[in-house]
Amino acid sequence: MSDHSSSKIIYEVHANNESGNNSPSNDRNEFSKTVTELENCRGNKTESDNAEETSSFERSDKWVWDTMAVGHACVKSVVPLELLRHIYLPQQSHDRIFDPTTRTISYLQPRSYLPVKSLIQGEKKRILVTGGAGFVGSHLVDRLMLIGHEVIVLDNFFTGRKNNLSHWMGHPNFELIRHDVVDPFLIEVDQIYHLACPASPPHYQYNPIKTVKTSVMGTINMLGLAKRVKARFLLTSTSEVYGDPEEHPQAETYWGHVNPIGPRACYDEGKRVAETLTYAYMHQDSVDVRVARIFNTFGPRMNENDGRVVSNFIMQALKGEELTIYGDGLQTRSFQYVHDLVDGLILLMNKDYMEPVNLGNPDEYTIREFAELIRNEVNSSCKIKTLPAPTDDPKKRRPDISRAEQILGWKPRWPVKQGIGETVKYFQRQMEAGLIG
Numbered sequence: 001m002s003d004h005s006s007s008k009i010i011y012e013v014h015a016n017n018e019s020g021n022n023s024p025s026n027d028r029n030e031f032s033k034t035v036t037e038l039e040n041c042r043g044n045k046t047e048s049d050n051a052e053e054t055s056s057f058e059r060s061d062k063w064v065w066d067t068m069a070v071g072h073a074c075v076k077s078v079v080p081l082e083l084l085r086h087i088y089l090p091q092q093s094h095d096r097i098f099d100p101t102t103r104t105i106s107y108l109q110p111r112s113y114l115p116v117k118s119l120i121q122g123e124k125k126r127i128l129v130t131g132g133a134g135f136v137g138s139h140l141v142d143r144l145m146l147i148g149h150e151v152i153v154l155d156n157f158f159t160g161r162k163n164n165l166s167h168w169m170g171h172p173n174f175e176l177i178r179h180d181v182v183d184p185f186l187i188e189v190d191q192i193y194h195l196a197c198p199a200s201p202p203h204y205q206y207n208p209i210k211t212v213k214t215s216v217m218g219t220i221n222m223l224g225l226a227k228r229v230k231a232r233f234l235l236t237s238t239s240e241v242y243g244d245p246e247e248h249p250q251a252e253t254y255w256g257h258v259n260p261i262g263p264r265a266c267y268d269e270g271k272r273v274a275e276t277l278t279y280a281y282m283h284q285d286s287v288d289v290r291v292a293r294i295f296n297t298f299g300p301r302m303n304e305n306d307g308r309v310v311s312n313f314i315m316q317a318l319k320g321e322e323l324t325i326y327g328d329g330l331q332t333r334s335f336q337y338v339h340d341l342v343d344g345l346i347l348l349m350n351k352d353y354m355e356p357v358n359l360g361n362p363d364e365y366t367i368r369e370f371a372e373l374i375r376n377e378v379n380s381s382c383k384i385k386t387l388p389a390p391t392d393d394p395k396k397r398r399p400d401i402s403r404a405e406q407i408l409g410w411k412p413r414w415p416v417k418q419g420i421g422e423t424v425k426y427f428q429r430q431m432e433a434g435l436i437g
């Protein structure tokens with residue numbers, strides 16, 4: 001199937017939306033056809049197509065055809081991009097009307113839902129997502145729901161938000177439970193994606209003891225549950241286990257360079273212990289485990305006050321404020337768009353591989369270059385302000401993703417610029433809707 005025809009499939013869904021005929025039920029017929037066709041076209045890719053995809057990584061602003069859908073046919077996670085956008089970038093809100101004069105919100109009932117795939121018994125899994133109301137968690141939940149699974153979310157709403165999942169509330173395949181993973185929780189499930197933990201430096205440093213407790217006790221509780229119900233367990237670890245790295249780029253074999261008593265230690269060491277626990281349960285109790293080491297990720301539903309560089313720069317540029325660069329701005333990061341991460345997590349969960357796997361986009365920017373990129377995307381001429389560098393701020397970070405490429409057949413498909421474009425649009429719409437200021 002050619003690039004052209006796959007774009008057309010997506011366009012048909014898009015065209016329905018643009019014509020104002022955008023209710024979930026109107027998408028339904030198109031959706032089933034679209035997913036089947038997209039799965040076929042992904043499944044039919046030749047070896048040479050794949051070889052081309054895994055060629056050396058270069059910064060690119062090209063919109064590749066694969067980004068019109070997300071997911072991988074081999075684990076049945078393909079979803080048309082327009083369907084996902086219908087959730088996080090709706091033309092107008094599905095379930096509420098904001099009145100700017102009185103600054104009130106009217107919630108609409110009854111509601112309808114986007115179509116989810118109908119899976120046969122055995123294919124349909126019961127999946128627990130801890131931290132599922134957060135930024136990454138909610139995108140993972142969207143995908144798992146759309147591809148037909150039953151999803152149970154645990155969240156204590158410290159950084160997660162109900163709004164991120166409001167479009168699934170009441171759906172027969174969905175359950176949201178307010179629960180803190182530091183306390184035990186019992187449920188029968190097939191798979192556990194363990195995401196619960198604040199990830200932004202200001203958030204995890206706000207209460208470092210709680211951060212360590214979340215990583216250690218939360219992971220023990222979820223591993224204990226996995227052991228008891230024989231569920232497969234996936235830990236979302238982090239590039240922070242490499243600390244301020246002395247090896248570049250960072251491969252999974254690198255043991256890291258972490259200050260164990262610094263302000264970042266609560267998160268870095270917490271996640272390192274979480275990995276230790278995961279492999280202890282694997283060796284001692286034969287728990288079936290997966291470990292993803294996630295590098296800097298961005299996208300819609302980041303908290304505007306999150307404190308991380310992507311949301312800070314975008315919000316500052318949109319409000320015409322100065323962009324705050326910490327330190328000299330020569331430190332580097334490699335940013336991946338959230339859909340790529342979700343693709344990688346679902347692949348990893350469903351493949352037979354138990355060692356840690358890096359998931360990140362190797363496209364590396366200095367923070368100064370990144371500020372420039374955001375300024376261009378927002379079309380802003382705002383100035384740059386330099387603030388002191390945070391203690392132990394890693395000086396460079398870039399994933400070596402050879403393992404993910406070889407084992408999972410995964411590599412990022414979203415150019416950073418393209419992802420930033422969507423994220424800017426998201427924050428703009430949130431501002432227009434009066435949800436953030």
Ligand SMILES: O=C(O)[C@H]1O[C@H](OP(=O)(O)OP(=O)(O)OC[C@H]2O[C@@H](n3ccc(=O)[nH]c3=O)[C@H](O)[C@@H]2O)[C@H](O)[C@@H](O)[C@@H]1O
Pocket residue numbers: 199200201238239240267294295296297307308309310312313324325326327331333367389390393394
């Ligand atoms: O985004 C993520 O996924 C990661 O975010 C943080 O790691 P960090 O790389 O420090 O993320 P940011 O807070 O976004 O900072 C990135 C760089 O930008 C700088 N920065 C941040 C914010 C800002 O306003 N200005 C600025 O220059 C920071 O000093 C740092 O050098 C977390 O510690 C990671 O666990 C998490 O995986």
